[in-house]
Amino acid sequence: MQLQTSTALITGGASGLGEATARLFISQGAKAVILDLNETAGRALESEFPGQIKFLKTDVASETEVQNALDIALQTFGNIQIVVNCAGIAPARKIVGKADGIYGPHSLELFEKTIRINLLGTFNVMRLAAFAMEQNEPNAEGERGVIINTASVAAYDGQMGQVAYAASKGGIVSMTLPVARDLAKSGIRVMAIAPGLFETPLLMGLPEEARISLGQQIPFPSRLGKPSEYALLAKSIVENPMLNGEVIRLDGAIRMAPR
Secondary structure, X not given: OOHHHOEEEEEOOOOHHHHHHHHHHHHXXXXXXXXXXXXXXXXXXXXXXXXOEEEEEOOOOOHHHHHXXXXXXXXXXXXXXXXXXXXXXXXXXXXXXXXXXXXXEOOHHHHHHHHHHHHHHXXXXXXXXXXXXXXXXXXXXXXXXXXXXXXXXXXXXXXXXXXXXXXXXXXXXXXXXXXXXXXXXXXXXEEEEEEXXXXXXXXXXXXXXXXXHHHOOOOOOXXXXXXXXXXXXXXXXXXXXXXXXXXXXXXXXXXXXXX
16 A cells, blocks of 8 residues: 555544654655544644645544544545554553542443543444445555554553553454454455554653653663654555554563553
8 A cells, every 4th residue: 555645544643643643644645634632733733734634523432423524534535545543541540449539449431431432432433444445446456445553562561550441452452353354355454553652642741750761661772662653663554565464562672560
């Protein structure tokens, strides 16, 4: 799949990993449709790249909103060949512990919200986008589309306080192969990236000393990953037709400690 002739739908594309991916894809000649709830950042990105980026405020877990966004994307750019799912949240809560000064069990509402946004939202975008991609004309390799989901090393090495997040990302890991098999007949590839510790808005909110300390836990390179490095891997996945049905850890060889 060639970026310069493609349109990418990127969820969570107004900041962090999604924004870096949008910027790289645009630089390679692609068009991008950004789905995000951050309207200020999304509109700013759209204004920066007029005619190349279309921003649509969208709840990825809403069937109506995602279908509406896809309809507008198709009307605007004609088709969608690439999906990159980056939208997600990362709450920290132990299954039994203190929250707001009160000791008790993990909030069921918070667990449901995490699964809804991270896992259900990823599935929702995948299923609707794949249906639209099936209408594409195949390229010389027989490809009609590429879907890239964002998992996490937490799916494998979930730390204390990550039960909801790890469960949601583990679901994304587990979906990768069966969805790739489901869509193989349609020429749609499905991959996932499992980032380690990256310079996302969540970690960048920590003090510099804490960020340096986290980076030093990574064997090599001993620093936080850059969103641009996630984008480079997404680009490689798009362009390599043999990459399918696999989860790639992008983590500098880190294996997370219990805490």
